[in-house]
Amino acid sequence: MSRTLRAVMILFLVASCGMGGRSGPPPGNLDNACAILAERPQYKRAFRATERRWGVPVHVQMATIHQESKFDGNARTPFRYVLGVIPMGRQSSAYGYSQALDGTWDEYKRDTRRFSARRNDIDDATDFMGWYMAKSYERLGIPLHDARNQYLAYHEGRTGFSRGSYNAKPWLLRVSANVEERSRLYQAQLMSCNGRGFGVL
DSSP states (O other), X not given: OOHHHHHHHHHHHHHHXXXXXXXXXXXXXXXXXXXXXXXXXXXXXXXXXXXXXXXXXXXXXXXXXXXXXXXXXXXXXXXXXXXXXXXXXXXXXXXXTTTBOHHHHHHHHHHHTOTTOOTTBHHHHHHHHHHHHHHHHHHHOXXXXXXXXXXXXXXXXXHHHHHTGGGGOHHHHHHHXXXXXXXXXXXXXXXXXXXXXXXXX
């Protein structure tokens, strides 16, 4: 093997390892938790690590990510337009799997000292979600398995949740109910595929 070819192969290997849990295209079947984990083994590792560290169940993490980004690590909010044609920036700074806002993401990095964390990395995104939900349990008493209310606090912020701001948003109440329903669906699916080596519950 030539020296040049060997160097190219080493560079390719290093680059591929450096990607870690960075985003690729979303999994093909988002309605089946077992299919998601089979297609993206790195997701399983990330979900389990977050569950161990923060106590947030895998199915709650998955249902929240489904709602926020449909498992698209590069997801962003749509652009705003003036007169229907002039772009005026995006609706918010939300980005990545967890759709974390700039300010909240910065708070997470400071609090956890994960200064190199990236929102398009599944490991960092799930850890952020676990951190946020654990804080919601600590400050608001929302159980970690309560996908509906954890999602409402996630969307509205803890202050908004404590004020009941979601009650003035019927659309958000519908969305949170959908997150709860999907969480239960994923939980049942994960229990059924657990015997096929996924070992997530």
